Amino acid sequence: MSVTFHERAKEVIRSIPRGKVATYGQVAACAGNPRGARQVVWALNSCPEKDGLPWHRVVNRLGRISLKPGQGFELQRKLLEQEGVKFDNNDTIDLNRFLWSPSA
8 A cells, every 4th residue: 555645744744853843845855755845735734633743843945934923823933942943033943953854
């Protein structure tokens, strides 16, 4: 039985350690579709909460939270800050410091 892209993406997301982030594109590439960033968004949006994914560790390619204020932005930022991820004055994460390296 073949594993779907969404299942592979969920496994990648589960492997992002505390205090690190990954981009949607990075997750897609690790799951086997380098051009599948939007599919990662769809997979996260369609996941029931019981999956227990650390969804908050996935950010956009600029190191920013894609959710809008009042629609999850504050929760995602709070969860990341609780793990030690820092934001600058523009609500951006330093990807040189906090980006997860799957090979590490």
